[in-house]
Amino acid sequence: MSQYQLLETAFYQQPTLQLAKELLGCTLVKISTEGTTAGYIVETEAYRGPHDRAAHSYNNRRTKRTEIMFKEAGHVYTYVMHTHCLVNVVSGEVEQPEVVLIRAVEPCEGVELMVERRGAMALKNLTSGPGKLTKAMGITMEDYGRRFDESPLFIAKGVAPEEISVGPRIGIANSGEAKDYPWRFWITDNSFVSR
DNA sequence: TGGAAGATGGTCT
């Protein structure tokens, strides 16, 4: 898709908290046989390796599921939560299991296809949550292990956000002191953030 | 090998 300018591999090789902020406003794109869907990333969360109790890689837990987190920055980490698939960007050095969770996007291409996949919904409900956006964009476990710097699932340049808000992460109440870390970032006043 | 837990979302009260 030539109208999209892919982010270089080097973009992913910055500190995880910074990457989480830099990803805001970038364009997440998925190309499938049904068509292309794309959205501006408006909300992210950072999960930082061995010392973050909320991370799957806490205490260097290395399993079949978390294996990808130990690889180079820029890989795709998808996993299933209840009935939904969630998508993350691997960051950090090799052997440093850190990721950025993409929690919400603002649709910018393929809205009709998103509506079809999600069922008739208000525009604001299409992609305003980590499980919603993967369903709307057709992101599944098939994408596990791919790279964000190449088709069919990639991230391209977008628009710089005017203002960024910071706060504690969502849905990790059982993670002890980690639940209060201010590692959630979103574009201030954007109506597509998850809550 | 069975059971419990989980970075969620939709529905109903």
Add this chain to the structure above:
DNA sequence: GACCATCTTCCAG
């Protein structure tokens, strides 16, 4: 705000 759908992963026994 509470409940549950539904599935993978992991660990105890």
